[in-house]
Amino acid sequence: MDLKSMTRSAAGYQGLAYILWGSWRIAGQASIAGEPPDDPGGTFVVDSDDEPMLLSILAGALHESYRLRLGEEDDHREPVDITIVGHEGNRINFALRG
Numbered sequence: 001m002d003l004k005s006m007t008r009s010a011a012g013y014q015g016l017a018y019i020l021w022g023s024w025r026i027a028g029q030a031s032i033a034g035e036p037p038d039d040p041g042g043t044f045v046v047d048s049d050d051e052p053m054l055l056s057i058l059a060g061a062l063h064e065s066y067r068l069r070l071g072e073e074d075d076h077r078e079p080v081d082i083t084i085v086g087h088e089g090n091r092i093n094f095a096l097r098g
Helices: 003-010 051-060
Strands: 014-021 024-032 041-045 066-070 080-088 091-096
Antiparallel strands (some): 014 024, 024 041, 066 080
């Protein structure tokens, strides 16, 4: 599946997701309202008390490459490339890259 198709299939998603960064996997809930160029992003919220610190580290490294895997880890869905555009507490805002 090409990048445009993966981005299109992510549009409207709401549910479990993982941010992948190197060997880190941060579990949370993602919401993606639409697809580029109309609505090129979404939000990612973590539930764990420990994870907001990790999100702060991620948000501070804005030029790093991040991937977002939607669904359970064993669903084997292809991750979507994202860019973090904002951060507040246990929530980050991201833009879909592509």
